[in-house]
Amino acid sequence: MRKPIIAGNWKMNKTPREAAELVRALIPLVDDADCEVVVCPPFTALQAVRELIEGTNIKWGAQNVHWAQNGAFTGEISVEMLLELGVAYAIVGHSERRQYFGDTDQSVNARAKAAFAGGITPIICVGETLEQRERGETDQIVFQQAVSALDGFTAGDVTHVVIAYEPIWAIGTGRTATSEQANDTIAVIRRAIASAYGEPAAQSVRIQYGGSMNANNAKELMAMPHIDGGLIGGASLKADAFAQIVHSAQ
Numbered sequence: 001m002r003k004p005i006i007a008g009n010w011k012m013n014k015t016p017r018e019a020a021e022l023v024r025a026l027i028p029l030v031d032d033a034d035c036e037v038v039v040c041p042p043f044t045a046l047q048a049v050r051e052l053i054e055g056t057n058i059k060w061g062a063q064n065v066h067w068a069q070n071g072a073f074t075g076e077i078s079v080e081m082l083l084e085l086g087v088a089y090a091i092v093g094h095s096e097r098r099q100y101f102g103d104t105d106q107s108v109n110a111r112a113k114a115a116f117a118g119g120i121t122p123i124i125c126v127g128e129t130l131e132q133r134e135r136g137e138t139d140q141i142v143f144q145q146a147v148s149a150l151d152g153f154t155a156g157d158v159t160h161v162v163i164a165y166e167p168i169w170a171i172g173t174g175r176t177a178t179s180e181q182a183n184d185t186i187a188v189i190r191r192a193i194a195s196a197y198g199e200p201a202a203q204s205v206r207i208q209y210g211g212s213m214n215a216n217n218a219k220e221l222m223a224m225p226h227i228d229g230g231l232i233g234g235a236s237l238k239a240d241a242f243a244q245i246v247h248s249a250q
């Protein structure tokens, strides 16, 4: 059985003080969660969040990570830096990183490999644009993104990573994929994993849905057989809303 994972992607929101307020409110609301609960604050708030949630059932992750150990990469953060802050997860290849900061399938793969090698679980994001969906290219795009991102991983490794299917047209737009659309596309990603790594890896890897998931639609999405949780942006910024999504995964 795959354990659902609900992760909050706070994006560029919350100062350390605001982040502390949010997790303080969140801790008692999700302490009975039946799924894995992760928050991904900005780098600057990781320490404040860590101090509050260490010893609780909430884990913390980063929103990006670099592939090099250290060096002249202004503005980037290494695996070692994150490990010292106790980070368990790192989002890689979010569409906003691909769109605004030049991430490519190759750099996403390099980031995912470095994170995994260091003991940080990558949450690898894939997803199509609206134009690609309208042209009927969704399956081909997500298939190729998933396979590229995992290049160099073994079948055993793949069972431990997390993939997030996030249709770009659904992110921050209030327009969610239907549960059938999300489930069908996640099934395609599972087939991509099966073709590259075999059926056991495809059945073990956890694949989340992300894109305007909220307290109203989470239950229906997560009831679908292929959907193993969610990567939540806007609705993760309020403790009540995020906690309701966490409880929908049970």
Ligand code: PGA
Residues within 6 Å of the ligand: 009, 166, 170, 171, 172, 173, 174, 210, 211, 212, 213, 231, 232, 233, 234, 235
């Ligand atoms: P959203 O963002 O929930 O605000 O649509 C999801 C994401 O970008 O991870």
